[in-house]
Amino acid sequence: MQTTPLMALAQAMTATAHPRALGLEVISVEKGRARLSLPYRAELVGEPETGVIAGGAITALLDHVCGVAVMTALAAPAPIATLDLRIDYMRPAAVGRIVLAEAHCYKVTHSIAFVRATAYEDSADDPIASASAAFILTGTQLHPWSSAPA
Amino acid sequence: MQTTPLMALAQAMTATAHPRALGLEVISVEKGRARLSLPYRAELVGEPETGVIAGGAITALLDHVCGVAVMTALAAPAPIATLDLRIDYMRPAAVGRIVLAEAHCYKVTHSIAFVRATAYEDSADDPIASASAAFILTGTQLHPWSSAPA
Amino acid sequence: MQTTPLMALAQAMTATAHPRALGLEVISVEKGRARLSLPYRAELVGEPETGVIAGGAITALLDHVCGVAVMTALAAPAPIATLDLRIDYMRPAAVGRIVLAEAHCYKVTHSIAFVRATAYEDSADDPIASASAAFILTGTQLHPWSSAPA
Amino acid sequence: MQTTPLMALAQAMTATAHPRALGLEVISVEKGRARLSLPYRAELVGEPETGVIAGGAITALLDHVCGVAVMTALAAPAPIATLDLRIDYMRPAAVGRIVLAEAHCYKVTHSIAFVRATAYEDSADDPIASASAAFILTGTQLHPWSSAPA
Numbered sequence: 303m304q305t306t307p308l309m310a311l312a313q314a315m316t317a318t319a320h321p322r323a324l325g326l327e328v329i330s331v332e333k334g335r336a337r338l339s340l341p342y343r344a345e346l347v348g349e350p351e352t353g354v355i356a357g358g359a360i361t362a363l364l365d366h367v368c369g370v371a372v373m374t375a376l377a378a379p380a381p382i383a384t385l386d387l388r389i390d391y392m393r394p395a396a397v398g399r400i401v402l403a404e405a406h407c408y409k410v411t412h413s414i415a416f417v418r419a420t421a422y423e424d425s426a427d428d429p430i431a432s433a434s435a436a437f438i439l440t441g442t443q444l445h446p447w448s449s450a451p452a
Numbered sequence: 453m454q455t456t457p458l459m460a461l462a463q464a465m466t467a468t469a470h471p472r473a474l475g476l477e478v479i480s481v482e483k484g485r486a487r488l489s490l491p492y493r494a495e496l497v498g499e500p501e502t503g504v505i506a507g508g509a510i511t512a513l514l515d516h517v518c519g520v521a522v523m524t525a526l527a528a529p530a531p532i533a534t535l536d537l538r539i540d541y542m543r544p545a546a547v548g549r550i551v552l553a554e555a556h557c558y559k560v561t562h563s564i565a566f567v568r569a570t571a572y573e574d575s576a577d578d579p580i581a582s583a584s585a586a587f588i589l590t591g592t593q594l595h596p597w598s599s600a601p602a
Numbered sequence: 603m604q605t606t607p608l609m610a611l612a613q614a615m616t617a618t619a620h621p622r623a624l625g626l627e628v629i630s631v632e633k634g635r636a637r638l639s640l641p642y643r644a645e646l647v648g649e650p651e652t653g654v655i656a657g658g659a660i661t662a663l664l665d666h667v668c669g670v671a672v673m674t675a676l677a678a679p680a681p682i683a684t685l686d687l688r689i690d691y692m693r694p695a696a697v698g699r700i701v702l703a704e705a706h707c708y709k710v711t712h713s714i715a716f717v718r719a720t721a722y723e724d725s726a727d728d729p730i731a732s733a734s735a736a737f738i739l740t741g742t743q744l745h746p747w748s749s750a751p752a
Numbered sequence: 753m754q755t756t757p758l759m760a761l762a763q764a765m766t767a768t769a770h771p772r773a774l775g776l777e778v779i780s781v782e783k784g785r786a787r788l789s790l791p792y793r794a795e796l797v798g799e800p801e802t803g804v805i806a807g808g809a810i811t812a813l814l815d816h817v818c819g820v821a822v823m824t825a826l827a828a829p830a831p832i833a834t835l836d837l838r839i840d841y842m843r844p845a846a847v848g849r850i851v852l853a854e855a856h857c858y859k860v861t862h863s864i865a866f867v868r869a870t871a872y873e874d875s876a877d878d879p880i881a882s883a884s885a886a887f888i889l890t891g892t893q894l895h896p897w898s899s900a901p902a
Contacts, residue, residue: 434688
């Protein structure tokens with residue numbers, strides 16, 4: 303088995319308490335791109351009558367996958383902080399299905415990284431929700447979303 | 453002790469798995485307004501070197517307080533779904549402090565409710581992050597953020 | 603010469619006063635997709651020393667191209683209203699260059715249409731700004747962004 | 753008659769081509785706060801049957817008032833650039849009425865300024881639309897929304 307440095311970085315970011323509590327898993331990662339999964343679990347259900355997982359879990363998934371994609375886009379791991387995050391929700395997640403999210407950090411300037419992400423079950427063409435976010439590259443002025451894992 | 457119907461509603465919404473895993477607590481609630489707390493806990497730390505809690509926990513707090521404020525603004529509990537959520541992050545949360553969030557649902561139209569929220573420790577004038585969101589009032593077409601608790 | 607119904611629709615939307623004042627032109631259109639141009643003009647300059655056009659002109663371009671893409675995505679022309687619009691700005695537009703914007707309406711639900719757009723000079727991979735927006739499909743409750751031209 | 757330096761600054765920003773084409777006028781300004789008006793004019797109508805002005809004109813008004821509020825919040829005029837802008841639209845503007853917009857720059861960090869704005873006819877409690885935006889304080893990396901007028 304082989305783990306690339308980017309995969310190790312993504313897994314270290316996902317091993318912190320909040321992503322772990324949600325059950326997030328890294329599926330694949332390449333420079334500027336990340337794909338994660340959120341397995342369906344009873345504890346995530348927000349609506350007991352239907353079994354649909356809480357919107358907040360989708361929010362957290364998209365928030366995290368954006369951060370991972372930004373980190374992998376940088377030349378070297380560095381502190382990043384979410385500057386803003388916007389999520390649009392299209393429809394409920396299918397009951398009992400794994401939710402995937404993929405993010406693409408499409409632009410890095412001197413001080414800001416821009417990223418978009420989509421959550422879905424089968425195809426990004428039938429999205430559950432989509433996100434766009436901006437991250438600031440020095441975590442010191444703003445909210446340190448994450449530091450680079452050692 | 454006395455619990456108002458709005459407080460009971462807010463607490464029922466906060467008793468689901470994801471808010472409970474974060475440790476969210478309802479502080480106060482009135483029609484169209486809600487205040488919640490996120491107590492500091494080691495499991496929420498996103499940055500071990502500094503002890504700062506993960507940005508994702510602030511995101512989840514703001515997401516949830518917006519939903520509670522919208523629900524209390526309605527004439528009767530009804531299914532609501534987050535249509536979109538935007539969060540701006542100003543600075544890290546102070547280490548070891550309780551984070552508060554207050555939300556105000558400032559406009560309800562026939563089909564959409566609009567809400568703003570702020571997270572802070574001591575005063576909303578020194579915010580950690582601020583949110584604005586739109587919720588759709590029938591949960592059937594979109595992501596059911598929450599149904600009305602029975 | 604031949605004008606498709608979608609092109610006629612896009613041109614009618616762009617013939618209203620505000621788009622015309624900016625000098626917006628429809629380049630191409632297909633179902634759910636639109637491409638428009640904003641020619642460089644001295645009146646749009648926001649920063650006399652550098653000649654860079656005002657950010658507000660880019661905002662207006664993206665706002666409009668989103669509306670056109672949504673309108674073409676509908677089965678039949680119908681009133682639409684912008685529910686929310688978010689724009690991220692990456693860099694200044696190049697001085698003296700035509701700015702292009704292309705939009706894709708990637709999801710239409712019963713009541714909401716979701717769209718993304720990018721502004722650039724040469725390639726969408728080197729964006730000036732990007733937008734995401736949600737439109738509501740009955741203009742009566744909210745801001746009537748546009749009605750269907752007769 | 754007396755013009756304060758902040759009023760002179762706001763008027764200079766509003767004397768550029770795009771705000772002038774819309775007919776924007778500065779009503780009042782103080783440190784971190786600005787109020788502007790958009791007089792009703794036939795050229796701004798987006799929907800001929802109803803006479804409602806185009807959503808894009810409201811967008812431009814909010815975009816501009818945010819920039820003015822940020823500029824007045826700074827210790828000294830300096831280049832600023834819109835990093836992102838989000839607008840929520842609640843309802844159509846009333847036909848034939850002046851639209852007002854007021855903005856408050858509620859937080860300035862080392863590199864970013866955060867601002868909120870509301871558009872309305874009579875009262876901010878009955879909004880047409882609301883905006884939140886982030887501006888970056890050095891215009892060189894991103895879109896130069898405006899330079900400081902000489």
